[in-house]
Amino acid sequence: xxxxxxxxxxxxxILEEGEGYTLEFKQNVNADLAKELVAFAxxxxxxxxxxxDDRNQITGCRFSNALFSKIETMxxxxxxPVTIFIEKLPDQNIIVIHVPEGANRPHxxxxxxxxxxxxxxxxxxxxxxxxxIQSEGKVRFDQQxxxxxxxxxxxDPSRLEHFLSLIGIAQKTDTANLLxxxxxxxxxxxxxxxxxxxxxxxxxxxxxxxxxxNVICALFKGTTKAYILDRKELSGNILENVEDALLFLKKHxxxxxxxxxxxxxxxxxxxxxxxxxxxxxVNAVCHRDYLEQGAQVMVEIFDDRVEIHNPGGLPRGxxxxxxxxxxxxxxxxxxALLLRCDYIEKMGTGIERIYxxxxxxxxxxxxxxxxxxxxxxxxxxxxxxxxxxxxxxEKTxEKPxEKPxEKTxEIILELMRKTxxxxxxxxxxxxxxxxxxxxxxxAQLKKxxxxxxxxxxxxxxxxxxxx
Numbered sequence: 001x002x003x004x005x006x007x008x009x010x011x012x013x014i015l016e017e018g019e020g021y022t023l024e025f026k027q028n029v030n031a032d033l034a035k036e037l038v039a040f041a042x043x044x045x046x047x048x049x050x051x052x053d054d055r056n057q058i059t060g061c062r063f064s065n066a067l068f069s070k071i072e073t074m075x076x077x078x079x080x081p082v083t084i085f086i087e088k089l090p091d092q093n094i095i096v097i098h099v100p101e102g103a104n105r106p107h108x109x110x111x112x113x114x115x116x117x118x119x120x121x122x123x124x125x126x127x128x129x130x131x132x133i134q135s136e137g138k139v140r141f142d143q144q145x146x147x148x149x150x151x152x153x154x155x156d157p158s159r160l161e162h163f164l165s166l167i168g169i170a171q172k173t174d175t176a177n178l179l180x181x182x183x184x185x186x187x188x189x190x191x192x193x194x195x196x197x198x199x200x201x202x203x204x205x206x207x208x209x210x211x212x213x214n215v216i217c218a219l220f221k222g223t224t225k226a227y228i229l230d231r232k233e234l235s236g237n238i239l240e241n242v243e244d245a246l247l248f249l250k251k252h253x254x255x256x257x258x259x260x261x262x263x264x265x266x267x268x269x270x271x272x273x274x275x276x277x278x279x280x281x282v283n284a285v286c287h288r289d290y291l292e293q294g295a296q297v298m299v300e301i302f303d304d305r306v307e308i309h310n311p312g313g314l315p316r317g318x319x320x321x322x323x324x325x326x327x328x329x330x331x332x333x334x335x336a337l338l339l340r341c342d343y344i345e346k347m348g349t350g351i352e353r354i355y356x357x358x359x360x361x362x363x364x365x366x367x368x369x370x371x372x373x374x375x376x377x378x379x380x381x382x383x384x385x386x387x388x389x390x391x392x393x394e395k396t397x398e399k400p401x402e403k404p405x406e407k408t409x410e411i412i413l414e415l416m417r418k419t420x421x422x423x424x425x426x427x428x429x430x431x432x433x434x435x436x437x438x439x440x441x442x443a444q445l446k447k448x449x450x451x452x453x454x455x456x457x458x459x460x461x462x463x464x465x466x467x
Contacts, residue, residue: 006047006087006096010177014049015056016169019119021183021336022046027053028061034074034109039121041082041102042132043332044143044183046116050095060093071097080104106132117329118336141290142200142333145186145193149209151176154194156204159237163201166341182340183333196290197333200238207235212292215241215285217248217299224302238285238334242343245281245299246274252301254382271382272306276357276366279350280376282343284310287330287374295373304383309375408433409450412441413464416451420461 006014019025022044024036029050040046051061061067068086075082080102087096106113106129113124115132124132146154160179161171172178176192179185184198194202199209207214215234221227232248234241254271270277284297289312298309312330329335338344345353354366354376364379408431415422415430428438445451452463 006089008091009172009174010181011089011092011094013169013172013174013178014181015052015058017167017181018056019054020181020340021116021118021333023119023181024048024121025052025054025056026050027059029067029070029074031111033071034078035111035114035123036121037075037082037084037097037099038078038107038109039114039116040099041078041107042105042114042124043101043116044140045099045101048097048099050097051093058092058094061095063088063090063093063095067095071095074109078107078109080107082107117332118339140331142195142197142331144196145188146195146199146209147188147193149194149199151179151185151192151194151198154199154203154209156202156237160202163239163337163341183336195333197331197337200334201337202237205235206237210290212294212296213290215245215281215297215299217245217301219248219252219301220303222302223304225300238338239341239343241285241297242278242281246278248299249277249301249306250274253306253380271380272363272378273357273361276354276363276378277306277308279354279357280308280366280378282338283350283376284308284374286335286338286344288312289330302380304380306378306380307375308378309373311372312374409441409445412438412445413450416462417464420463422462 014023017023022040023046024040026033026036026048027050033048036048040048051059053059071086072084075084082102083100085098085100087098088094089096106115106124108114111123113129113132114121115124115128116122155175160175164171176185179194179198179202180187180192182198183195184202185192185194187193196210200206200213203209217230217232217234218225218228219230221229230252232244234244236244249272250270255268256271257268281297281299284299288297288310292311295311297311298307300307300309335344344350351368358365358378363381367377367379369375369377411431412427415427419426424435424438424442427433428435431438433441442451446453450465452465454461454463
Protein backbone atom coordinates (compact mmCIF):
# COMPACT_ATOMS: atom_id res chain seq x y z
CA UNK A 1 0.00 0.00 0.00
CA UNK A 2 1.36 3.45 -0.95
CA UNK A 3 1.31 6.09 1.81
CA UNK A 4 0.16 9.01 -0.31
CA UNK A 5 -0.69 12.39 1.08
CA UNK A 6 -4.42 13.09 1.00
CA UNK A 7 -5.22 16.18 -1.07
CA UNK A 8 -8.31 18.36 -0.43
CA UNK A 9 -9.74 17.15 -3.77
CA UNK A 10 -9.27 13.52 -2.79
CA UNK A 11 -10.81 14.12 0.63
CA UNK A 12 -13.91 15.63 -0.99
CA UNK A 13 -14.21 12.56 -3.20
CA ILE A 14 -13.74 10.18 -0.25
CA LEU A 15 -16.44 11.96 1.75
CA GLU A 16 -18.79 11.71 -1.22
CA GLU A 17 -18.09 8.00 -1.73
CA GLY A 18 -18.37 6.99 1.93
CA GLU A 19 -16.97 3.99 3.76
CA GLY A 20 -15.85 0.95 1.82
CA TYR A 21 -13.51 -2.00 1.77
CA THR A 22 -10.43 0.21 2.24
CA LEU A 23 -12.01 3.24 3.97
CA GLU A 24 -13.33 3.66 7.53
CA PHE A 25 -14.67 6.79 9.28
CA LYS A 26 -14.52 7.38 13.05
CA GLN A 27 -15.47 10.49 15.03
CA ASN A 28 -12.84 9.89 17.66
CA VAL A 29 -10.26 7.44 18.93
CA ASN A 30 -11.86 4.77 21.11
CA ALA A 31 -11.33 1.14 22.02
CA ASP A 32 -12.82 -0.02 18.69
CA LEU A 33 -9.93 1.51 16.76
CA ALA A 34 -7.73 -1.52 17.48
CA LYS A 35 -10.13 -3.91 15.76
CA GLU A 36 -10.21 -1.65 12.67
CA LEU A 37 -6.41 -1.64 12.60
CA VAL A 38 -6.12 -5.44 12.64
CA ALA A 39 -9.04 -5.85 10.21
CA PHE A 40 -7.29 -3.73 7.58
CA ALA A 41 -3.91 -5.35 8.28
CA UNK A 42 -5.45 -8.83 7.87
CA UNK A 43 -7.10 -7.81 4.59
CA UNK A 44 -5.67 -5.57 1.86
CA UNK A 45 -4.88 -2.51 3.95
CA UNK A 46 -6.83 0.72 4.15
CA UNK A 47 -7.23 4.16 5.69
CA UNK A 48 -9.05 5.25 8.84
CA UNK A 49 -10.23 8.89 8.96
CA UNK A 50 -10.51 10.20 12.53
CA UNK A 51 -12.83 13.22 12.75
CA UNK A 52 -15.50 12.06 10.28
CA ASP A 53 -18.87 10.63 11.37
CA ASP A 54 -21.01 7.82 9.88
CA ARG A 55 -22.91 10.35 7.77
CA ASN A 56 -19.67 11.34 5.99
CA GLN A 57 -19.63 14.72 7.78
CA ILE A 58 -16.43 16.28 9.10
CA THR A 59 -16.62 16.70 12.89
CA GLY A 60 -12.90 17.23 13.40
CA CYS A 61 -10.65 16.18 16.28
CA ARG A 62 -8.05 17.91 18.44
CA PHE A 63 -4.43 17.22 17.54
CA SER A 64 -2.15 16.43 20.44
CA ASN A 65 0.97 14.41 21.08
CA ALA A 66 -1.01 12.37 23.62
CA LEU A 67 -3.56 11.40 20.95
CA PHE A 68 -0.89 10.41 18.42
CA SER A 69 0.91 8.42 21.10
CA LYS A 70 -2.34 6.64 21.99
CA ILE A 71 -2.89 5.59 18.36
CA GLU A 72 0.67 4.31 18.02
CA THR A 73 0.38 2.42 21.32
CA MET A 74 -2.84 0.71 20.16
CA UNK A 75 -1.15 -0.35 16.91
CA UNK A 76 1.94 -1.57 18.77
CA UNK A 77 -0.16 -3.54 21.26
CA UNK A 78 -1.64 -5.72 18.52
CA UNK A 79 -0.15 -9.18 18.09
CA UNK A 80 1.91 -8.98 15.97
CA PRO A 81 2.12 -5.17 15.97
CA VAL A 82 0.35 -3.38 13.12
CA THR A 83 2.47 -1.01 11.06
CA ILE A 84 0.79 2.37 10.58
CA PHE A 85 1.53 5.79 9.10
CA ILE A 86 -0.24 8.82 10.63
CA GLU A 87 -1.12 11.76 8.40
CA LYS A 88 -2.45 15.10 9.66
CA LEU A 89 -4.94 17.23 7.73
CA PRO A 90 -4.79 20.44 9.80
CA ASP A 91 -7.17 22.45 7.60
CA GLN A 92 -9.98 19.99 8.38
CA ASN A 93 -8.77 18.76 11.81
CA ILE A 94 -8.71 15.19 10.50
CA ILE A 95 -6.21 12.43 11.25
CA VAL A 96 -5.67 9.78 8.56
CA ILE A 97 -4.25 6.45 9.73
CA HIS A 98 -2.72 4.52 6.81
CA VAL A 99 -2.70 0.76 7.47
CA PRO A 100 -0.76 -1.39 4.96
CA GLU A 101 -1.53 -5.04 4.36
CA GLY A 102 0.16 -6.97 7.14
CA ALA A 103 3.35 -8.87 6.34
CA ASN A 104 2.91 -11.25 9.32
CA ARG A 105 -0.79 -12.00 9.27
CA PRO A 106 -3.05 -12.78 11.02
CA HIS A 107 -3.02 -9.89 13.50
CA UNK A 108 -5.21 -9.73 16.59
CA UNK A 109 -6.13 -7.14 19.21
CA UNK A 110 -7.37 -7.67 22.75
CA UNK A 111 -10.91 -8.27 21.38
CA UNK A 112 -9.79 -11.01 18.98
CA UNK A 113 -9.05 -11.46 15.27
CA UNK A 114 -10.87 -9.23 12.77
CA UNK A 115 -11.03 -9.11 9.00
CA UNK A 116 -12.34 -6.41 6.67
CA UNK A 117 -15.45 -7.62 4.84
CA UNK A 118 -17.14 -5.07 2.60
CA UNK A 119 -17.52 -1.80 4.50
CA UNK A 120 -17.33 -3.40 7.95
CA UNK A 121 -14.90 -5.32 10.15
CA UNK A 122 -16.05 -8.81 11.18
CA UNK A 123 -14.71 -10.95 13.99
CA UNK A 124 -13.08 -14.17 12.85
CA UNK A 125 -14.04 -17.51 14.33
CA UNK A 126 -11.57 -20.28 15.07
CA UNK A 127 -12.43 -21.91 11.74
CA UNK A 128 -11.90 -18.57 9.96
CA UNK A 129 -8.48 -18.15 11.55
CA UNK A 130 -7.40 -21.69 10.68
CA UNK A 131 -8.51 -21.28 7.06
CA UNK A 132 -6.88 -17.86 6.91
CA ILE A 133 -3.51 -19.28 7.95
CA GLN A 134 -3.85 -22.18 5.52
CA SER A 135 -4.68 -19.89 2.61
CA GLU A 136 -1.96 -17.29 3.20
CA GLY A 137 0.12 -18.83 0.45
CA LYS A 138 -2.67 -18.24 -2.07
CA VAL A 139 -2.74 -14.85 -3.80
CA ARG A 140 -6.03 -12.98 -3.40
CA PHE A 141 -7.39 -12.70 -6.92
CA ASP A 142 -9.35 -9.48 -6.74
CA GLN A 143 -6.35 -7.50 -5.40
CA GLN A 144 -3.87 -8.58 -8.09
CA UNK A 145 -2.52 -5.58 -10.00
CA UNK A 146 -2.57 -5.81 -13.80
CA UNK A 147 0.90 -4.42 -14.35
CA UNK A 148 0.92 -5.86 -17.87
CA UNK A 149 -1.71 -3.39 -19.07
CA UNK A 150 -2.01 0.37 -19.50
CA UNK A 151 -5.07 1.22 -17.43
CA UNK A 152 -5.95 4.27 -19.54
CA UNK A 153 -6.08 2.16 -22.70
CA UNK A 154 -8.22 -0.63 -21.28
CA UNK A 155 -10.59 1.50 -19.18
CA ASP A 156 -14.14 1.79 -20.53
CA PRO A 157 -15.36 5.27 -19.47
CA SER A 158 -19.02 4.36 -20.10
CA ARG A 159 -18.87 1.41 -17.69
CA LEU A 160 -17.25 3.57 -15.01
CA GLU A 161 -19.83 6.31 -15.58
CA HIS A 162 -22.69 3.80 -15.26
CA PHE A 163 -21.31 2.45 -11.99
CA LEU A 164 -20.87 5.97 -10.57
CA SER A 165 -24.48 6.78 -11.48
CA LEU A 166 -25.61 3.68 -9.54
CA ILE A 167 -23.79 4.80 -6.38
CA GLY A 168 -24.72 8.47 -6.84
CA ILE A 169 -21.27 9.95 -7.47
CA ALA A 170 -20.40 12.44 -10.20
CA GLN A 171 -17.49 11.75 -12.56
CA LYS A 172 -14.20 13.29 -11.37
CA THR A 173 -11.24 14.50 -13.41
CA ASP A 174 -8.75 12.52 -11.31
CA THR A 175 -9.87 9.12 -12.54
CA ALA A 176 -6.91 7.20 -11.11
CA ASN A 177 -7.60 8.52 -7.63
CA LEU A 178 -11.29 7.70 -8.00
CA LEU A 179 -10.51 4.11 -9.02
CA UNK A 180 -8.03 3.76 -6.18
CA UNK A 181 -10.61 4.86 -3.61
CA UNK A 182 -13.13 2.42 -5.08
CA UNK A 183 -10.62 -0.40 -4.56
CA UNK A 184 -10.31 -0.93 -8.33
CA UNK A 185 -6.57 -0.26 -8.52
CA UNK A 186 -3.47 0.96 -6.71
CA UNK A 187 -0.03 2.41 -7.25
CA UNK A 188 3.25 0.60 -7.38
CA UNK A 189 6.63 2.30 -7.81
CA UNK A 190 4.92 5.57 -8.65
CA UNK A 191 2.60 4.20 -11.37
CA UNK A 192 -1.10 3.43 -11.16
CA UNK A 193 -2.50 0.07 -12.28
CA UNK A 194 -5.97 -1.44 -12.37
CA UNK A 195 -6.40 -4.58 -10.29
CA UNK A 196 -8.49 -7.60 -11.26
CA UNK A 197 -11.56 -6.04 -9.62
CA UNK A 198 -11.14 -2.96 -11.79
CA UNK A 199 -10.76 -5.16 -14.84
CA UNK A 200 -13.98 -7.07 -14.17
CA UNK A 201 -16.01 -3.91 -13.54
CA UNK A 202 -14.52 -1.19 -15.75
CA UNK A 203 -12.35 -2.66 -18.55
CA UNK A 204 -13.11 -2.99 -22.24
CA UNK A 205 -13.59 -6.66 -23.15
CA UNK A 206 -12.85 -8.12 -19.68
CA UNK A 207 -12.87 -11.67 -21.07
CA UNK A 208 -9.94 -10.83 -23.37
CA UNK A 209 -7.87 -9.67 -20.38
CA UNK A 210 -8.80 -12.53 -18.04
CA UNK A 211 -9.89 -15.96 -19.33
CA UNK A 212 -12.86 -17.90 -17.94
CA UNK A 213 -14.73 -14.86 -16.56
CA ASN A 214 -17.63 -15.20 -19.00
CA VAL A 215 -21.05 -16.50 -17.93
CA ILE A 216 -22.49 -19.37 -19.99
CA CYS A 217 -26.28 -19.61 -20.32
CA ALA A 218 -27.94 -22.66 -21.87
CA LEU A 219 -31.48 -23.96 -22.49
CA PHE A 220 -31.87 -27.74 -22.81
CA LYS A 221 -34.71 -29.84 -24.17
CA GLY A 222 -36.00 -32.23 -21.52
CA THR A 223 -34.26 -32.95 -18.25
CA THR A 224 -30.79 -33.85 -19.55
CA LYS A 225 -28.06 -32.09 -21.53
CA ALA A 226 -28.58 -34.21 -24.65
CA TYR A 227 -30.21 -31.45 -26.75
CA ILE A 228 -29.34 -27.74 -26.58
CA LEU A 229 -32.11 -25.40 -27.73
CA ASP A 230 -30.35 -22.10 -27.00
CA ARG A 231 -26.91 -21.08 -25.75
CA LYS A 232 -25.38 -17.70 -25.01
CA GLU A 233 -21.93 -16.74 -23.76
CA LEU A 234 -21.98 -13.45 -21.83
CA SER A 235 -18.74 -11.48 -22.11
CA GLY A 236 -19.60 -8.10 -20.57
CA ASN A 237 -18.49 -6.76 -17.20
CA ILE A 238 -19.82 -8.20 -13.94
CA LEU A 239 -22.95 -6.02 -13.81
CA GLU A 240 -23.81 -6.58 -17.48
CA ASN A 241 -23.38 -10.34 -17.12
CA VAL A 242 -25.80 -10.38 -14.17
CA GLU A 243 -28.46 -8.43 -16.10
CA ASP A 244 -28.01 -10.44 -19.32
CA ALA A 245 -28.23 -13.74 -17.43
CA LEU A 246 -31.53 -12.58 -15.91
CA LEU A 247 -32.81 -11.62 -19.38
CA PHE A 248 -31.94 -15.12 -20.60
CA LEU A 249 -33.87 -16.65 -17.68
CA LYS A 250 -36.89 -14.39 -18.27
CA LYS A 251 -36.87 -15.26 -21.96
CA HIS A 252 -37.09 -19.01 -21.38
CA UNK A 253 -39.04 -19.37 -18.12
CA UNK A 254 -42.82 -19.25 -18.10
CA UNK A 255 -44.79 -16.13 -17.19
CA UNK A 256 -48.23 -15.69 -15.74
CA UNK A 257 -50.29 -12.52 -15.67
CA UNK A 258 -52.07 -11.25 -12.61
CA UNK A 259 -54.57 -8.40 -12.17
CA UNK A 260 -55.58 -7.11 -8.74
CA UNK A 261 -57.93 -4.43 -7.48
CA UNK A 262 -54.98 -2.42 -6.19
CA UNK A 263 -53.26 -2.51 -9.59
CA UNK A 264 -55.64 -2.57 -12.55
CA UNK A 265 -52.76 -3.02 -14.99
CA UNK A 266 -51.73 -6.55 -15.87
CA UNK A 267 -48.58 -7.68 -14.02
CA UNK A 268 -46.13 -10.23 -15.39
CA UNK A 269 -44.98 -12.77 -12.79
CA UNK A 270 -42.15 -15.20 -13.49
CA UNK A 271 -42.68 -18.83 -12.47
CA UNK A 272 -39.61 -18.52 -10.19
CA UNK A 273 -39.31 -15.24 -8.24
CA UNK A 274 -36.94 -12.84 -9.97
CA UNK A 275 -35.40 -11.74 -6.67
CA UNK A 276 -34.30 -15.32 -5.96
CA UNK A 277 -32.79 -15.76 -9.42
CA UNK A 278 -30.99 -12.42 -9.18
CA UNK A 279 -29.49 -13.32 -5.80
CA UNK A 280 -28.31 -16.66 -7.21
CA UNK A 281 -26.61 -15.07 -10.24
CA VAL A 282 -24.99 -12.30 -8.16
CA ASN A 283 -23.79 -14.90 -5.67
CA ALA A 284 -22.22 -16.90 -8.51
CA VAL A 285 -20.21 -14.03 -10.05
CA CYS A 286 -19.27 -12.58 -6.67
CA HIS A 287 -18.11 -15.68 -4.81
CA ARG A 288 -16.69 -17.86 -7.58
CA ASP A 289 -13.05 -18.91 -7.41
CA TYR A 290 -11.50 -16.81 -10.17
CA LEU A 291 -8.17 -18.58 -9.71
CA GLU A 292 -9.86 -21.75 -10.96
CA GLN A 293 -9.07 -21.54 -14.68
CA GLY A 294 -10.95 -24.58 -15.96
CA ALA A 295 -14.56 -23.61 -15.22
CA GLN A 296 -17.03 -20.76 -15.65
CA VAL A 297 -20.29 -19.60 -14.10
CA MET A 298 -23.14 -21.58 -15.68
CA VAL A 299 -26.87 -20.79 -15.87
CA GLU A 300 -28.74 -23.87 -17.15
CA ILE A 301 -32.47 -24.27 -17.80
CA PHE A 302 -34.12 -27.70 -18.04
CA ASP A 303 -37.80 -28.62 -18.32
CA ASP A 304 -37.96 -29.42 -14.61
CA ARG A 305 -35.31 -27.18 -13.02
CA VAL A 306 -32.89 -24.26 -13.23
CA GLU A 307 -29.29 -24.79 -12.14
CA ILE A 308 -26.79 -22.01 -11.40
CA HIS A 309 -23.20 -23.10 -10.80
CA ASN A 310 -19.97 -21.32 -9.93
CA PRO A 311 -16.46 -22.77 -9.51
CA GLY A 312 -15.03 -23.04 -6.02
CA GLY A 313 -17.52 -24.71 -3.69
CA LEU A 314 -17.80 -23.32 -0.15
CA PRO A 315 -15.07 -20.84 0.85
CA ARG A 316 -12.50 -22.15 3.28
CA GLY A 317 -13.42 -21.44 6.86
CA UNK A 318 -17.17 -21.68 6.31
CA UNK A 319 -18.58 -24.88 7.85
CA UNK A 320 -21.67 -26.36 6.20
CA UNK A 321 -23.73 -25.72 9.34
CA UNK A 322 -23.00 -21.97 9.11
CA UNK A 323 -23.79 -21.65 5.42
CA UNK A 324 -26.40 -18.94 4.80
CA UNK A 325 -25.96 -17.56 8.34
CA UNK A 326 -22.41 -16.22 8.23
CA UNK A 327 -20.36 -14.56 5.49
CA UNK A 328 -16.87 -15.68 4.50
CA UNK A 329 -16.06 -13.74 1.37
CA UNK A 330 -13.74 -15.23 -1.26
CA UNK A 331 -13.52 -11.94 -3.20
CA UNK A 332 -14.10 -9.15 -0.66
CA UNK A 333 -13.16 -6.33 -3.02
CA UNK A 334 -15.60 -7.49 -5.70
CA UNK A 335 -18.28 -7.94 -3.02
CA ALA A 336 -17.64 -4.43 -1.71
CA LEU A 337 -18.35 -2.85 -5.12
CA LEU A 338 -21.48 -4.98 -5.62
CA LEU A 339 -22.61 -3.88 -2.17
CA ARG A 340 -22.05 -0.21 -3.00
CA CYS A 341 -24.22 -0.32 -6.12
CA ASP A 342 -26.98 -2.30 -4.30
CA TYR A 343 -26.48 -5.57 -6.18
CA ILE A 344 -25.85 -7.01 -2.71
CA GLU A 345 -28.13 -5.74 0.09
CA LYS A 346 -26.14 -7.02 3.03
CA MET A 347 -23.18 -9.33 3.38
CA GLY A 348 -24.10 -12.95 4.06
CA THR A 349 -27.89 -12.61 3.62
CA GLY A 350 -28.34 -13.61 -0.04
CA ILE A 351 -29.25 -17.24 0.62
CA GLU A 352 -31.80 -16.19 3.26
CA ARG A 353 -33.47 -13.89 0.71
CA ILE A 354 -33.62 -16.76 -1.80
CA TYR A 355 -35.33 -18.99 0.78
CA UNK A 356 -37.79 -16.22 1.71
CA UNK A 357 -38.65 -15.30 -1.90
CA UNK A 358 -39.37 -18.91 -2.85
CA UNK A 359 -41.48 -19.48 0.26
CA UNK A 360 -43.45 -16.28 -0.36
CA UNK A 361 -44.36 -17.47 -3.88
CA UNK A 362 -45.15 -21.04 -2.72
CA UNK A 363 -42.27 -22.41 -4.81
CA UNK A 364 -40.30 -25.54 -3.86
CA UNK A 365 -37.22 -24.77 -1.73
CA UNK A 366 -33.87 -24.41 -3.47
CA UNK A 367 -31.43 -27.33 -3.36
CA UNK A 368 -27.84 -26.41 -2.52
CA UNK A 369 -24.89 -28.56 -3.53
CA UNK A 370 -21.20 -27.87 -2.98
CA UNK A 371 -18.23 -29.94 -4.06
CA UNK A 372 -15.69 -28.38 -6.42
CA UNK A 373 -18.67 -26.38 -7.72
CA UNK A 374 -21.23 -24.42 -5.75
CA UNK A 375 -24.69 -25.10 -7.18
CA UNK A 376 -28.20 -23.76 -6.60
CA UNK A 377 -30.95 -25.93 -8.08
CA UNK A 378 -34.46 -24.45 -8.44
CA UNK A 379 -37.37 -26.79 -9.19
CA UNK A 380 -39.67 -25.30 -11.85
CA UNK A 381 -43.30 -25.04 -10.65
CA UNK A 382 -44.50 -25.27 -14.27
CA UNK A 383 -43.10 -28.75 -14.69
CA UNK A 384 -45.66 -31.60 -14.63
CA UNK A 385 -44.31 -35.12 -14.26
CA UNK A 386 -45.28 -37.84 -16.68
CA UNK A 387 -47.04 -39.68 -13.84
CA UNK A 388 -49.79 -37.03 -13.66
CA UNK A 389 -53.08 -37.87 -15.34
CA UNK A 390 -54.58 -35.83 -18.17
CA UNK A 391 -57.37 -34.81 -15.78
CA UNK A 392 -54.92 -33.33 -13.30
CA UNK A 393 -53.23 -31.46 -16.14
CA GLU A 394 -56.54 -29.98 -17.22
CA LYS A 395 -57.35 -28.92 -13.67
CA THR A 396 -53.91 -27.41 -13.29
CA UNK A 397 -54.41 -25.39 -16.45
CA GLU A 398 -58.02 -24.43 -15.75
CA LYS A 399 -57.67 -23.08 -12.21
CA PRO A 400 -55.08 -20.40 -13.00
CA UNK A 401 -57.17 -19.31 -15.99
CA GLU A 402 -60.49 -18.96 -14.19
CA LYS A 403 -59.14 -17.04 -11.22
CA PRO A 404 -57.68 -14.13 -13.27
CA UNK A 405 -60.95 -13.93 -15.25
CA GLU A 406 -62.97 -13.46 -12.07
CA LYS A 407 -60.53 -10.84 -10.79
CA THR A 408 -60.61 -9.04 -14.14
CA UNK A 409 -64.42 -8.83 -14.06
CA GLU A 410 -64.33 -7.43 -10.52
CA ILE A 411 -61.88 -4.76 -11.64
CA ILE A 412 -64.04 -3.86 -14.66
CA LEU A 413 -67.11 -3.53 -12.42
CA GLU A 414 -65.17 -1.32 -9.99
CA LEU A 415 -63.94 0.92 -12.83
CA MET A 416 -67.50 1.23 -14.17
CA ARG A 417 -68.81 2.19 -10.71
CA LYS A 418 -66.19 4.92 -10.34
CA THR A 419 -66.39 6.15 -13.94
CA UNK A 420 -69.76 5.22 -15.53
CA UNK A 421 -68.85 6.82 -18.89
CA UNK A 422 -65.56 4.92 -19.20
CA UNK A 423 -64.83 3.68 -22.73
CA UNK A 424 -63.86 0.16 -23.79
CA UNK A 425 -60.54 1.54 -25.04
CA UNK A 426 -59.81 2.98 -21.58
CA UNK A 427 -60.82 -0.30 -19.92
CA UNK A 428 -58.41 -2.16 -22.20
CA UNK A 429 -55.63 0.27 -21.33
CA UNK A 430 -56.16 -0.04 -17.56
CA UNK A 431 -56.57 -3.81 -17.45
CA UNK A 432 -53.98 -4.77 -20.04
CA UNK A 433 -56.54 -6.73 -22.09
CA UNK A 434 -57.12 -6.35 -25.81
CA UNK A 435 -60.27 -4.49 -27.02
CA UNK A 436 -61.74 -7.84 -28.08
CA UNK A 437 -60.99 -9.23 -24.63
CA UNK A 438 -62.87 -6.30 -23.03
CA UNK A 439 -65.84 -6.84 -25.36
CA UNK A 440 -65.96 -10.51 -24.35
CA UNK A 441 -65.85 -9.62 -20.65
CA UNK A 442 -68.62 -7.02 -21.07
CA ALA A 443 -70.77 -9.59 -22.90
CA GLN A 444 -70.35 -12.02 -20.00
CA LEU A 445 -71.22 -9.31 -17.45
CA LYS A 446 -74.37 -8.38 -19.41
CA LYS A 447 -75.31 -12.06 -19.73
CA UNK A 448 -75.06 -12.48 -15.97
CA UNK A 449 -77.15 -9.35 -15.37
CA UNK A 450 -74.35 -7.44 -13.64
CA UNK A 451 -74.26 -4.38 -15.93
CA UNK A 452 -76.58 -2.43 -18.24
CA UNK A 453 -75.80 0.09 -20.97
CA UNK A 454 -77.82 3.29 -20.55
CA UNK A 455 -78.03 5.40 -23.69
CA UNK A 456 -76.12 5.04 -26.97
CA UNK A 457 -72.60 3.69 -27.37
CA UNK A 458 -71.35 7.27 -27.70
CA UNK A 459 -72.61 9.57 -24.96
CA UNK A 460 -74.19 6.83 -22.84
CA UNK A 461 -72.92 5.27 -19.60
CA UNK A 462 -72.68 2.02 -17.69
CA UNK A 463 -74.97 1.04 -14.85
CA UNK A 464 -73.76 -1.61 -12.44
CA UNK A 465 -76.75 -3.47 -10.97
CA UNK A 466 -77.07 -4.72 -7.41
CA UNK A 467 -77.40 -8.34 -8.53
